[in-house]
Amino acid sequence: MANxxxxxxxxxxxxxSSLSGVSPGGVREAQLHKLGIYTVGDLLRHYPxxxxxxxxxxxxxxxxxxxxxxxxxxxxxxxxxxxxxDTSYELTPKSFILTVVTEPKLVTAKRxxxxxxxxxxxxxxxCEIVFFNQPYLKRAFPTGSRFRFYGKPTLARGSLRLTSPxxxxxxxxAELAPVxxxxxxxxxxxxxxxxxxxxxxxxxxxxxxxxxxPEKLREKHSLPTIRYAIKNIHxxxxxxxxxxxxxxxxxxxxxxxxxxxxxxxxxxxxxCAHYINKTDIKPLVSQLPFPLTGAQKRAINDIYADxxxxxxxxxxxxxxxxxxxxxxxxxxxxxxAYIIIKNGFDCAMMAPTEILARQHYADLxxxxxxxxxxxxxxxxxxxxxxxxxxxxxxCDPNGPPVLAVGTHALIEEGVRFRxxxxxxxxxxxxxxxxxxxxxxxxxxxxxxxxxxxTPIPRTLSLVMLGDLDESxxxxxxxxxxxxxxxxxxxxxLERIEAFMKRETEAGHQVYVVCPAVEDDNTDGASGxxxxxxxxxxxxxxxxxxxxxxxKVAYVHGKMKGxxxxxxxRAFAANEIKILVSTTVIEVGVNVPNATLxxxxxxxxxxxxxxxxxxxxxxxxxxxxxxxxxxxxxxxKGTTAYERLETxxxxxxxxxxxxxxxxxxxxGDFLPSSESxxxxxxxxxxxxxxxxxxAMKLLDAAFSDAREIMSDDPTLSKPEHEPLAxxxxxxxxxxxxxx
Numbered sequence: 001m002a003n004x005x006x007x008x009x010x011x012x013x014x015x016x017s018s019l020s021g022v023s024p025g026g027v028r029e030a031q032l033h034k035l036g037i038y039t040v041g042d043l044l045r046h047y048p049x050x051x052x053x054x055x056x057x058x059x060x061x062x063x064x065x066x067x068x069x070x071x072x073x074x075x076x077x078x079x080x081x082x083x084x085x086d087t088s089y090e091l092t093p094k095s096f097i098l099t100v101v102t103e104p105k106l107v108t109a110k111r112x113x114x115x116x117x118x119x120x121x122x123x124x125x126x127c128e129i130v131f132f133n134q135p136y137l138k139r140a141f142p143t144g145s146r147f148r149f150y151g152k153p154t155l156a157r158g159s160l161r162l163t164s165p166x167x168x169x170x171x172x173x174a175e176l177a178p179v180x181x182x183x184x185x186x187x188x189x190x191x192x193x194x195x196x197x198x199x200x201x202x203x204x205x206x207x208x209x210x211x212x213x214p215e216k217l218r219e220k221h222s223l224p225t226i227r228y229a230i231k232n233i234h235x236x237x238x239x240x241x242x243x244x245x246x247x248x249x250x251x252x253x254x255x256x257x258x259x260x261x262x263x264x265x266x267x268x269x270x271x272c273a274h275y276i277n278k279t280d281i282k283p284l285v286s287q288l289p290f291p292l293t294g295a296q297k298r299a300i301n302d303i304y305a306d307x308x309x310x311x312x313x314x315x316x317x318x319x320x321x322x323x324x325x326x327x328x329x330x331x332x333x334x335x336x337a338y339i340i341i342k343n344g345f346d347c348a349m350m351a352p353t354e355i356l357a358r359q360h361y362a363d364l365x366x367x368x369x370x371x372x373x374x375x376x377x378x379x380x381x382x383x384x385x386x387x388x389x390x391x392x393x394x395c396d397p398n399g400p401p402v403l404a405v406g407t408h409a410l411i412e413e414g415v416r417f418r419x420x421x422x423x424x425x426x427x428x429x430x431x432x433x434x435x436x437x438x439x440x441x442x443x444x445x446x447x448x449x450x451x452x453x454t455p456i457p458r459t460l461s462l463v464m465l466g467d468l469d470e471s472x473x474x475x476x477x478x479x480x481x482x483x484x485x486x487x488x489x490x491x492x493l494e495r496i497e498a499f500m501k502r503e504t505e506a507g508h509q510v511y512v513v514c515p516a517v518e519d520d521n522t523d524g525a526s527g528x529x530x531x532x533x534x535x536x537x538x539x540x541x542x543x544x545x546x547x548x549x550x551k552v553a554y555v556h557g558k559m560k561g562x563x564x565x566x567x568x569r570a571f572a573a574n575e576i577k578i579l580v581s582t583t584v585i586e587v588g589v590n591v592p593n594a595t596l597x598x599x600x601x602x603x604x605x606x607x608x609x610x611x612x613x614x615x616x617x618x619x620x621x622x623x624x625x626x627x628x629x630x631x632x633x634x635x636k637g638t639t640a641y642e643r644l645e646t647x648x649x650x651x652x653x654x655x656x657x658x659x660x661x662x663x664x665x666x667g668d669f670l671p672s673s674e675s676x677x678x679x680x681x682x683x684x685x686x687x688x689x690x691x692x693x694a695m696k697l698l699d700a701a702f703s704d705a706r707e708i709m710s711d712d713p714t715l716s717k718p719e720h721e722p723l724a725x726x727x728x729x730x731x732x733x734x735x736x737x738x
Contacts, residue, residue: 011205012041019043019200027188032197034186043201044209044230047249048181052166053239054095054150055178060125060160063094067155092638095150096162097170098122098129104138111545120149127153127160146170150180152631179236198234206231212726213252214719217704223248247697254701259727262709273316273447274421276307279339287367288331295475296328300335302471307339307447317422317447322455323473324653325615326480329451330360332473333424334367336449341373341401345421346394348446349405353557353584354379355568356426361405368403378406378415381562391415420446453615454608455653457661460695482651483597483618485626487644489633496598496627497546504550504577508595508622512580513613514539515604517556534600540580547578554580583609585616592620602628602647603640607660610647639663661695 098120151165236242306317351357540554618624632640715724
């Protein structure tokens with residue numbers, strides 16, 4: 001039973017502690033806060049990241065018949081030993097209702113790994129069930145008990161096997177949900193507990209949920225109400241109702257995103273920029289250790305023309321610089337900052353991670369300090385005194401203009417600039433619209449330059465970035481090598497580890513990327529066994545034990561900035577030979593001595609991410625290799641296989657982006673859940689809306705947003721009030737020069 005809420009308060013705006021089982025200041029509340037969940041509405045909009053369709057129960061015999069077809073081996077690279085390949089053929093997840101027929105046995109294997117195994121059967125055959133490193137499960141499956149198991153069946157030595165399946169008791173007559181949601185959670189929070197909280201939240205708030213989409217638009221696109229959508233995104237009765245809920249919520253998030261973009265754009269038409277004098281950048285170019293490429297020169301000329309004004313009008317620059325990893329965008333940004341600062345204005349450069357911000361600070365300080373330009377750093381991990389000195393340098397009315405390089409700390413309250421003339425955001429897809437506007441609002445009016453090493457497909461940029469002029473850097477600096485890419489399955493991991501060792505013995509360094517930080521047993525549904533994802537902390541520890549003479553370390557986003565920085569400095573200095581990481585190293589890290597990139601569970605990453613990760617190697621003179629490890633390496637016909645094949649055969653970032661858009665839709669090119677949560681934008685993170693369907697919804701949302709803005713620019717009509725509240729431009733986005 002939910003706690004009583006104050007009279008008149010919207011239920012979805014109430015704190016999560018309003019729900020029974022969540023005490024103010026308690027452990028459960030802290031866990032929810034860690035997930036970015038502070039209100040009942042936040043809880044309802046923390047959508048499942050995937051679903052398990054367990055309602056279609058199959059028999060052991062039917063799967064054995066399906067597995068009897070011969071498997072086809074993938075052509076693997078010659079540097080890996082091809083002997084003793086496991087030819088088990090793996091299917092998509094399937095659901096079985098089985099009765100336990102043998103007592104579970106606990107076995108301790110090599111390297112401290114333990115597992116329990118037992119047999120379970122239906123009327124058609126027997127299946128072996130295996131769980132790793134969960135000895136307590138030995139008592140969970142008494143002989144004669146009946147369960148629904150859900151997992152990927154394999155054929156092992158002629159027998160059917162399920163490894164670490166999800167499971168739930170299935171006594172005769174039990175009503176089991178046909179579709180089971182799986183949420184992204186945090187340590188200590190289980191799927192069962194979280195799902196129970198969502199049920200309480202829906203009961204608490206469903207009757208008062210405000211529908212943000214006007215009724216005429218719901219009817220136009222045959223979309224269900226918000227109450228139906230929220231209920232069926234969490235507790236779908238079947239796949240049809242789930243798909244209807246998904247489409248409704250994705251369209252809503254696209255519409256809100258489109259209106260936010262357009263309302264910010266509307267303020268820009270009234271703005272007038274600072275005057276920029278003619279500026280010679282030869283002193284800057286003379287400091288470079290290499291000549292500019294033709295593409296870099298074109299991009300700098302585009303920026304200079306924007307800053308100087310067009311047709312006698314001093315309008316604001318809104319330009320995006322796009323290009324592949326390593327094409328030299330930072331030098332272009334340095335040129336833009338140089339021009340602005342030489343005209344007496346400050347420049348701010350915001351990066352999505354502290355590692356990247358510190359690297360930019362080091363590189364730009366070395367380049368610009370000798371030219372008399374002051375560069376300051378502003379990141380969250382600075383000591384109070386250092387932070388105060390950086391802020392004072394930015395706002396000192398008597399001080400010289402500065403280039404401030406930092407993270408989200410640049411948009412914190414209290415950070416101001418003397419005369420902000422240019423805002424640069426690196427890896428623009430990592431920031432929400434409101435974050436960029438917040439940084440621009442730190443001054444009077446500032447030019448805007450955004451950069452991305454995630455090439456945006458032209459079809460998508462026409463919708464999303466219509467107000468941005470685009471400069472493409474389509475040339476690579478001389479000396480950059482192509483990184484040979486291989487796709488293999490998990491059976492090759494031991495041989496790949498031997499290859500890692502050989503690379504380090506040859507004096508090179510290795511990146512290993514995992515999709516998760518550490519094993520918190522939150523990935524599966526009730527009773528899931530070993531997590532499906534390799535974890536950075538766990539795998540680094542395993543490699544350290546296997547290679548005691550090789551320095552192995554890990555880095556991930558949950559570490560403090562100072563810790564991450566220390567690890568990255570040690571890796572850059574060749575003190576660490578193998579660095580195990582999450583995608584925190586996706587952008588900006590430059591270690592020319594690294595020659596091998598290994599990505600575990602590669603199917604869990606977007607193509608744009610994989611392309612970024614591959615770009616971390618191949619920066620020196622030695623031959624470099626990228627190995628993508630995935631259970632889908634042999635699964636021809638699946639979307640995951642097609643995506644991995646794209647990475648294996650394609651090296652043009654723009655071609656990869658177009659392919660990713662066709663296969664998965666626009667999600668990878670929009671602000672991430674983390675960045676949008678921080679910026680106030682809604683996350684566009686609903687799984688299952690892919691490819692053409694996602695683009696259709698995106699096009700429809702932007703088209704509808706344009707019509708709404710044309711008819712009601714201030715969103716003052718009653719049917720637009722819910723949209724007005726959530727899409728209002730932040731204070732400062734409309735600033736003009738007095």
